[in-house]
Amino acid sequence: MSFLKKLSPFYNLTLFYVTVSFILRIILLFHPITQASFSWLDSIKIFSFGLVSDVFVFILASGFLWLYLIFISNAKYLKPYGYILFGLFIVLFLYILSGKSILNEYGGALPKIGLIFVGIKTLLFGLLLFLPKHRNKIRYWLFTFVLFLFVVFILQNAISEYFFWNEFGVKYNFIAVNYLVYTNEVIGNIMESYPVIPLFSGLFLIAGIVTYFIVGRSKNYIDNIPTFVEKIKISGLYFILFGFSLFAIPSLATNENSQNIFANELQANGVYKFYLAFMNSELDYFKFYKTLPEKEAYTLLSQQIPGISNESTLRNIKSAAAEMHKNVVLITIESYSADFMKMYGNDKNITPFLDSLASQSLLFTNFYASGNRTVRGLEAVTLCLPPTAGESVVKRKDNKDKFTTGSVFKQKGYNVKYLYGGDSFFDNMEDFFSGNSYDIVDKKTFQSEEITFSNVWGVCDEDMYNKAIKVMNAEAKENKPFFNHIMTVSNHRPFTYPNNKIDIPGDAKSRDGGVKYTDFAMKNFFAKASKQPWFANTVFVILADHCASSAGKTELPLDKYRIPAMVYSPGFIKPQQYNKLMSQIDIMPTVFGLLNFNYESKFYGEDVLKPDYKPRALIATYQDLGLIKDNVLTIISPKQSYKQYQLTLLPKPGVGDNFQIYYDEKPLREDRMDLVNETISFYQTASDMLKKKKYQKN
Structure with missing residues (x-):
């Protein structure tokens, strides 16, 4: 042949x-x-x-x-090699079956997929090994x-x-x-x-x-x-x-x-x-979405964001009071829905510390995440930019030297760091944050004695917070203020954490356990942080990166975007509730306002405590881009289409008016073209700013 x-x-x-x-x-x-x-x-x-x-x-x-x-x-089925290989397949199968394999560290369907694949491979190898007379026929059907x-x-x-x-x-x-x-x-x-x-x-x-x-x-x-x-x-x-x-x-x-x-x-x-x-990871807005003439889009945007002019979001932010260069610690909590908390109607008592902290903070009760992935949350609090079509800017090639919250702090003389308990190579975080002048502290920087527990996502939150305190103690000695952005990892599938910490075992792989351990670790962090000399001069910003799940009956189910958010600083921030509608992109500009920062801003996010703020929230998937305003949800989608829904509150008994999160979304009977055009103005101009590199820090 x-x-x-x-x-x-x-x-x-x-x-x-x-x-x-x-x-x-x-x-x-x-x-x-x-x-x-x-x-x-x-x-x-x-x-x-x-x-x-x-x-x-x-x-x-x-x-x-x-x-x-x-x-x-046929050679691999000869004695003794065939029996050795078959034995190795059995050992591998039993290893995965034990539930302690690396696949179980990730969780989800991966262990089952691995078990099925190895099981089938073991079975077929065994048939070919022990049935040599039928080997050709079996091989023919496999082929x-x-x-x-x-x-x-x-x-x-x-x-x-x-x-x-x-x-x-x-x-x-x-x-x-x-x-x-x-x-x-x-x-x-x-x-x-x-x-x-x-x-x-x-x-x-x-x-x-x-x-x-x-x-x-x-x-x-x-x-x-x-x-x-x-x-x-x-x-x-x-x-x-x-x-x-x-x-x-x-x-x-x-x-x-x-x-x-x-x-x-x-x-x-x-x-x-x-x-x-x-x-x-990009989707060309101008090819697939409804657009307005460029000048009209920016004119409409200027009606939403006070102070901007021309075809840019550049504007001067000025304060009547003196600037305060307090330390700022931003904590973004992995997968933390608002409805985990008692005030939003949860009766499982899985967030006792955060419930308590909320009563001592400036609490934003009507706060929406930009998206439903971690990179969207990181994008929102770092770039303060609407979630443009396609993948988050964090994961794009053109993700460096942007105008960020970190760049504003840098201008004010701050040390700027991103702290993450896992490997920041994941989700392109290292490339994004290092490319925007953040120093990075991640799992690679941990000494072996600093790690008491880890899983596939990284070290447990307690280890991360202990490392953060060490970092901040060192920074405090430099006589410079610091801005540290901490991203947690424990509240993520497979929801494993150290045993004997809370009343839900760490190996139960329970979401409630993940939430409760995250809360427990944060309590320990604040207990230790409160004893440090820098604590009294520090503002803590705590919010979720996104909700625990995104599935719903509509394209953008509002309850799947509602997250907790608060600013805590005893002696500086008075405990109170802010109940107006706002977006994840607004949190850091609001913190800058609390610190009386004077700076040139390109942010789409606004200081919501200013009297000229117009309540709205921007939420999106990778392709459905939404605006919540005037009890209407407007969604623009590819093929130049749009939909609008009237939002009717569905009250949950026993929950306060400001903590209701469920809405009935029914198609609007008559189009609100003013809101359609406003939605377009936000997303079209944001896409334009990125495309033309107008969102760089210089």
């Missing part, structure tokens, strides 16, 4: 993928949404460059196929199943690309990535919008027929398993093509440069576009 035939699984699947992609391009070319005419040059580029790009993309995608095929052999999965993926991707084009007129972008984030909501929408059963029945039927023919042309690989030398040759050839593909694919993408946008999209490979969307 020739060496070429040993490559049959690869080239047969590649041929099928290229054929499907070619047919898809023709279908999309004549789709009603493709409202453009194409020159001969455009047509040639669409199909020629597109075909070559498809080949290289599939070479990368077939890495899993190479990995599967290269390990097919068929693997090729079937590739065929299903190819067909499923083509169908997905078609429906995505049908809705947006483009190949994959960040909205497609967003669909993966909100899997439950998207699956529900698909189930309601399309004939799912006939669609998938047809998909699997076609995939089965195609697989039958591909297996018939490729099974010579398992009928005559390549020798070790032949596998070396196959791997060498594959690595060469793989490496060349890594350079060729981006190079081909640079040729998507036609003035005809549809031509560029048709030429592009959808899988590569998905990868780019995932890595770049």
Whole structure:
């Protein structure tokens, strides 16, 4: 048998993928949404460059196929190696089953997925080991199943690309990535919008027929398993093509440069576009959302934010009183919903310390998170900027040298630090904060004796707070004020923490336990901090990064964005409640106001204690951008669409008027175009400021 035939699984699947992609391009070319005419040059580029790009993309995608095929052999089942390998599989399976594996540290569905995968692998290896007479037949069906999965993926991707084009007129972008984030909501929408059963029945039927023919042309690989030398040759050839593909694919993408946008999209490979969307994390506001003339958008914004002029948010903030350069400690608590607290109606007593602290603080009772991910919360309190479409600025490439709360403190002579109990490499935090002149204290800076407990997310909150006190004691000796932003980690799945701290065991993996331990750790922190010489001259700002969950019956369920927020500084901040509607982006400008800071601001966030503040809140997912104002929720979405809902309070018995969080959201009978335009003005100008680099610190 020739060496070429040993490559049959690869080239047969590649041929099928290229054929499907070619047919898809023709279908999309004549789709009603493709409202453009194409020159001969455009047509040639669409199909020629597109075909070559498809080949290289599939070479990368077939890495899993190479990995599967290269390990097919009979030698590994010989004594004693087969029994040793089988024993190792059993040990690995039992390790995961024990519930003490690294997978359990993360929690969620990962341990089950790992257990199922290793269990199936162990079972199949055992069958092939102990049933040598049936080995060829078992291997044949496994080989068929693997090729079937590739065929299903190819067909499923083509169908997905078609429906995505049908809705947006483009190949994959960040909205497609967003669909993966909100899997439950998207699956529900698909189930309601399309004939799912006939669609998938047809998909699997076609995939089965195609697989039958591909297996018939490729099974010579398992009928005559390549020798070790032949596998070396196959791997060498594959690595060469793989490496060349890594350079060729981006190079081909640079040729998507036609003035005809549809031509560029048709030429592009959808899988590569998905990868780019995932890595770049941006969604072009001006391409997908309703817009206003630029001057009109900024004029409307100037009516919402006092003091700005021209096409910028730059304005002078002046105070009549003398500046106070007190230390500021900002604590953002992981996944902490308002309804965890007693005042918002929780009767489980899982936040006793924070409940007590709230009564001694300036408490913001009507406070909304910008988003539902940690990076959105970090973005909101650091940049004080509306949550623009796509991923948070924290995770974008252009995330450095921005105008931040840290840069304002730096101007005032403060030491500025970001403290995180985990590895700040996660979620691009290290890149973002170091790129904006924050010094970073994270798990890498801890000595072994400073860690009493850790899980996959990092050290427990007690360890983080103890480290923070050491850092602040050292800073206090420098005779400079400090601003320290602390991000907690303990209230996160798998909700593990040290035992014997609270009445819920640390290994119970309970969300209530995570919340209560977070509260316990904070109590210890304040007990220790109150004994330090810098405490009396420090302002503590405590709020959540986002709520514990985001799922709801509407695109933006208000109760899933309501978070606790307070400013605590005994002897300086008088205990009181502020009940007006406000946003997470307003907390730090308000703190600057309390300190009487004079500075040039680019923030969209405002000092809510000023008499000219107009109550509103900005909340969003990755693509639905909302404004709460005048008891109306306005949402702008891709495809230049918008929705508006009348908000009607749903009172919860026994809860004070200022702590009610549940609203009925019913479609507005008559559009409030003034609010639609205000919503557009916030998000369009924020996108414009970032795009044109007008939100830099200088």
